[in-house]
Amino acid sequence: MTQRPAEGGGGGRKAATMADRLRAALVSSGGLGYAPFASGTFGTLGGVAVALALIHVAVPRWGWHFGLAAAVAAAVVLVVGIALGGWAERWYGFKDPKPFVLDEVLGYLIAVLRIKDGVPEVRELLLAFFAFRLFDVVKPWPARRLEFLPKGVGIMLDDLVAGLYALALVVVVRDWNGWT
Numbered sequence: 393m394t395q396r397p398a399e400g401g402g403g404g405r406k407a408a409t410m411a412d413r414l415r416a417a418l419v420s421s422g423g424l425g426y427a428p429f430a431s432g433t434f435g436t437l438g439g440v441a442v443a444l445a446l447i448h449v450a451v452p453r454w455g456w457h458f459g460l461a462a463a464v465a466a467a468v469v470l471v472v473g474i475a476l477g478g479w480a481e482r483w484y485g486f487k488d489p490k491p492f493v494l495d496e497v498l499g500y501l502i503a504v505l506r507i508k509d510g511v512p513e514v515r516e517l518l519l520a521f522f523a524f525r526l527f528d529v530v531k532p533w534p535a536r537r538l539e540f541l542p543k544g545v546g547i548m549l550d551d552l553v554a555g556l557y558a559l560a561l562v563v564v565v566r567d568w569n570g571w572t
Contacts, residue, residue: 412483418472418494419480425491433525435493439500440521442469447511459506466501469494470548477544488539488547495551499524502555503562510572519565523558532557 408416417423421438425431442465450456473494480492503520504512512520528551531539535557539550565571 415476415479416483416491419476420491421493421497425493431490431493432496432528435496436500436521436525436528438493439497439504439524440517442497442501443504443512443517451511457509458511459508462501462505466498466505469498469501470552473498473548474544477547478542480547481543492547495548496524496528498548499528499551499555499558502552503558505559506563508572513571516562516566516571520558520562523561524555527554527557527561530554 420426421435424434424438427434443462446456446458446461446465450461451458473492476494477492480489481487483489484491500520503524504517506512527535531550531554535550535553538553539546541549
């Protein structure tokens with residue numbers, strides 16, 4: 393997607409405050425969004441990191457169901473992303489700025505959701521990654537339309553839809569092949 397100037401953005405930027413730096417770190421998923429190319433692909437790795445933390449920490453140590461933990465993490469990312477979307481558009485001077493990759497984190501977490509017990513295997517995590525990236529780039533209906541909603545809502549919801557498409561593909565492939 394080409395960068396479009398945000399409404400009222402693009403002018404001179406004020407000096408970064410500590411709050412601006414914290415916001416930038418959050419929306420860029422710890423800097424992954426600043427990758428020199430394919431920022432969305434690198435940003436999706438933030439979602440992979442969250443999923444791996446859930447698999448190796450939340451599930452075994454606290455006994456959480458992976459699907460519930462991933463859903464809670466996705467909900468938190470969605471709320472934070474919507475809240476910071478307007479700030480990011482003003483800060484970077486573009487609608488849906490490339491460094492903003494919380495939407496990719498959300499989409500990946502949606503793609504790995506599961507109702508069945510257990511945690512996703514490596515092949516399921518990889519399939520979710522590639523399926524999400526495909527649907528994020530292709531933007532099937534209604535994702536393309538949703539990205540034009542204002543501020544954080546538009547930034548986040550198109551990737552939520554791409555994540556749902558990826559989840560559907562993951563579930564079909566996983567269940568068809570009898571993966572646990």
